[in-house]
Amino acid sequence: MPQQLKYLPKATDLLSRMMQSVEHLSGDTTEYAYTPADRLESKVRTGQVAYSWYYKYNLDGGRHVVERADALHSERVDEYVLILYRDD
Numbered sequence: 001m002p003q004q005l006k007y008l009p010k011a012t013d014l015l016s017r018m019m020q021s022v023e024h025l026s027g028d029t030t031e032y033a034y035t036p037a038d039r040l041e042s043k044v045r046t047g048q049v050a051y052s053w054y055y056k057y058n059l060d061g062g063r064h065v066v067e068r069a070d071a072l073h074s075e076r077v078d079e080y081v082l083i084l085y086r087d088d
Contacts, residue, residue: 023047037061 010029011020015038021030028047035041039061044052051070058064062080069075 023049 010022011018013019017034017038018032020032022028023030026048028045028049030043030045032040033042035057037057039057040055042052042054049070051068053069054067055063056065056067062082064080066078066080067075068078
């Protein structure tokens with residue numbers, strides 16, 4: 001029977017946001033950080049499958065950029081762009 005992956009919340013803050021989780025089998029730890037506006041600012045995992053993701057937002061609160069770095073894909077930047085279509 002295959003073992004199931006489980007992520008266990010280890011720490012939350014006063015607003016019940018997850019601050020840390022631990023992957024059950026490997027013991028990899030993920031740390032979360034939030035902006036003052038309560039948006040996810042970063043997610044950094046250490047251990048066997050290490051990665052880091054950093055988020056930036058537009059003034060209206062929409063996600064603008066995600067900067068990702070990991071051993072498998074190296075580094076990359078994803079930019080979210082609003083495309084408006086006009087039907088004349």
